[in-house]
Amino acid sequence: MSHTLGIRQAQKQKTRQALMDSALQLLEDQSLSSLGLREVTRAVGMAPAAFYRHFAGTADLGVALVEQALGSLHGTIRAAIVTTGSSEERIDRAVALIGAHVRAHPAHVRFIARERHGGVAPVREAIGVQLRRFADEVAEALGADPESAGWTPADLRMLAGVYVDHMVMTASALLEGDAGSEESVLATARAQLRLVTLGRHHWLD
Amino acid sequence: MSHTLGIRQAQKQKTRQALMDSALQLLEDQSLSSLGLREVTRAVGMAPAAFYRHFAGTADLGVALVEQALGSLHGTIRAAIVTTGSSEERIDRAVALIGAHVRAHPAHVRFIARERHGGVAPVREAIGVQLRRFADEVAEALGADPESAGWTPADLRMLAGVYVDHMVMTASALLEGDAGSEESVLATARAQLRLVTLGRHHWLD
DNA sequence: CCACTCAGTAAACATGTGTTCGCCGAAGTT
DNA sequence: AACTTCGGCGAACACATGTTTACTGAGTGG
Numbered sequence: 001m002s003h004t005l006g007i008r009q010a011q012k013q014k015t016r017q018a019l020m021d022s023a024l025q026l027l028e029d030q031s032l033s034s035l036g037l038r039e040v041t042r043a044v045g046m047a048p049a050a051f052y053r054h055f056a057g058t059a060d061l062g063v064a065l066v067e068q069a070l071g072s073l074h075g076t077i078r079a080a081i082v083t084t085g086s087s088e089e090r091i092d093r094a095v096a097l098i099g100a101h102v103r104a105h106p107a108h109v110r111f112i113a114r115e116r117h118g119g120v121a122p123v124r125e126a127i128g129v130q131l132r133r134f135a136d137e138v139a140e141a142l143g144a145d146p147e148s149a150g151w152t153p154a155d156l157r158m159l160a161g162v163y164v165d166h167m168v169m170t171a172s173a174l175l176e177g178d179a180g181s182e183e184s185v186l187a188t189a190r191a192q193l194r195l196v197t198l199g200r201h202h203w204l205d
Numbered sequence: 206m207s208h209t210l211g212i213r214q215a216q217k218q219k220t221r222q223a224l225m226d227s228a229l230q231l232l233e234d235q236s237l238s239s240l241g242l243r244e245v246t247r248a249v250g251m252a253p254a255a256f257y258r259h260f261a262g263t264a265d266l267g268v269a270l271v272e273q274a275l276g277s278l279h280g281t282i283r284a285a286i287v288t289t290g291s292s293e294e295r296i297d298r299a300v301a302l303i304g305a306h307v308r309a310h311p312a313h314v315r316f317i318a319r320e321r322h323g324g325v326a327p328v329r330e331a332i333g334v335q336l337r338r339f340a341d342e343v344a345e346a347l348g349a350d351p352e353s354a355g356w357t358p359a360d361l362r363m364l365a366g367v368y369v370d371h372m373v374m375t376a377s378a379l380l381e382g383d384a385g386s387e388e389s390v391l392a393t394a395r396a397q398l399r400l401v402t403l404g405r406h407h408w409l410d
Numbered sequence: 411c412c413a414c415t416c417a418g419t420a421a422a423c424a425t426g427t428g429t430t431c432g433c434c435g436a437a438g439t440t
Numbered sequence: 441a442a443c444t445t446c447g448g449c450g451a452a453c454a455c456a457t458g459t460t461t462a463c464t465g466a467g468t469g470g
Contacts, residue, residue, distance in 0.1 A: 008437050012447070031324035034239030036427065048428080050448045057428085110322075117318040117377055119236035128381065158396045169370050172322055176333065191363045199404035213467050217417065241457065253458080255418045262458085 016054045018044045020068065023061055024107045032062045033119035062115065062123035069108035070130040076101070077134055081141040091193045095186050098167060102174045113172035131168070135160045150204050162196055221259045223249045225273065228266055229312045237267045238324035267320065267328035274313035275335040281306070282339055286346040296398045300391050303372060307379045318377035336373070340365045355409050367401055 005013075022043035026035060035058050038048045055061045080097050083090070102109050115123045116131075139160035142148050148156060170189040177185055210218075227248035231240060240263050243253045260266045285302050288295070307314050320328045321336075344365035347353050353361060375394040382390055 006438070008446080011437095015447080027324075029324060029326070031236040031238045033236045034324065037429090038427065046447095047449045049430080049450085052429080053447055113322040114324065116322070117315075118323075119232075119234060119239065119319065121234070124381075155396065158393050159400070161393065162397055162400065165370075165374050169374075176329075188363050188366065191360065192367055195364070195367065195404035195408065196400065197404070198407045198410075199400040199402070202403045202407055203400065205403075211468070213416080216467090220417080242459095243457065251417095252419050254420085254460080257459080258417055 012054075015044070015046070015050075019051070019054055020061065020065055023058075024065060024111060027111050027114070028107055031118055032058060032115055032123060035061075059120050059122050062120055063126045065108075065111060066115070066123060066126040066130065069105070069112055070127070070134075073101075074133065074137060078137060078141065081138055083141070083145045083147075087194075087197045091190050091197065094167075095170070095189050095193065098170050098189070099174065099182065099186050102171050106175060109171050110175055113168065113175065116168070131164055135164045138163050147200070155203070159196075159200065166192060166196075217259075220249070220251070220255075224256070224259055225266065225270055228263075229270060229316060232316050232319070233312055236323055237263060237320055237328060240266075264325050264327050267325055268331045270313075270316060271320070271328060271331040271335065274310070274317055275332070275339075278306075279338070279342065283342060283346065286343055288346070288350045288352075292399075292402045296395055296402065299372075300375070300394050300398065303375050303394070304379065304387065304391055307376050311380060314376050315380050318373065318380065321373070336369055340369045343368050352405070360408070364401075364405065371397060371401075 019040055023035060023040050026039060026043060037051050037058055040058070040061070041048045041051050055064065076097070080094050085093070112127060116127050118124060135157065139153070139157045142156050142160060143151070143153075151159075166189070170185065173185050173189075174182060224245055228240060228245050231244060231248060242256050242263055245263070245266070246253045246256050260269065281302070285299050290298070317332060321332050323329060340362065344358070344362045347361050347365060348356070348358075356364075371394070375390065378390050378394075379387060
């Protein structure tokens, strides 16, 4: 694998990343549909025309940001759903993981929450694809759990949807509140997961 | 009450409403943070400067739209949570009501979903206030249900949050899918509510 | 009937925008 | 060493933007 790619491609990737970083920062207080291409290049310190060497337009940039924000999360999520420990322990682990991720990458999380239903169709679609992939992976992991014996695939997928939606909701709730309210948001998230776990236990009654 | 307000104030309210209607239509495929004031006046057919006779800026317009989209919904929601009939019947009623509302006012629903985490702070805040009010009202209604005996207020509020979040999620999921997928979205929504209901029954174990 | 209020107008302001063009010079290739 | 590739530049294009200004004329109330 890893060809030590030439100093040319390296530089290109570097400025591409700089564009994405600056864009993400600018997107902290506006939506993608109002993000100007010149605004981004100005923040990076380069000429507007150079933007086109990397992206076809701001929508394209947005799709790349989705990939960066969500693409690397699949492994993390699979790891979070491991079925070891009591329900309580698993809930604690999952919620702690969300909290840590939001604290580590707040701008990414904000971007996803904002553009999930935002005004730029290709970006919305890209986010939808990733979240559906998450749900599929969670559903698969849930299927492996002995607790899920007797569940139909459709019901597993339904449950997975609840988990993924809840994860996104919790993450964006963490962003809205001030720093002090973090623990109470997480406590609520844990209670909600406990509620779902109870429903899960009695689903086949 | 209702002073038959003069033909002057009547006209003013009429063009104000025209501005809001045109804006809502333009917002079907962009976010508020990119909505231009001129764009709106052009759609209505009036001079840009006249906009300021009604709103301080597009953010102000947005807040007014939130009021219009969500303000009239409190009664509907209270009516939807009435505690008559079996759980199954109540779930069917609630989900049908969401479906009907989305079909009747798709632009309003889209606007709320989009700006809930959008780039315009005052609008985000206005939506947050309304949704919190919804949750409070639902929590109060749940408290009146004999089934909620023994629940702490905090837990009731937590449950209400699940219901409100689920309502918003379902509504925006209905918008994303094509017309044919409506029934499957509603079926999933019903199953998820059934899951929550089960958890609710066993909460005090 | 007359003074006054005020929603809507037209024009001008200074800036901002996306996109195209030809050019440069360092990196890569033979 | 000669030749090609290509990321970035600066300038120019034709518009679009928010906001202010002085003005008009219909609605209002004494």
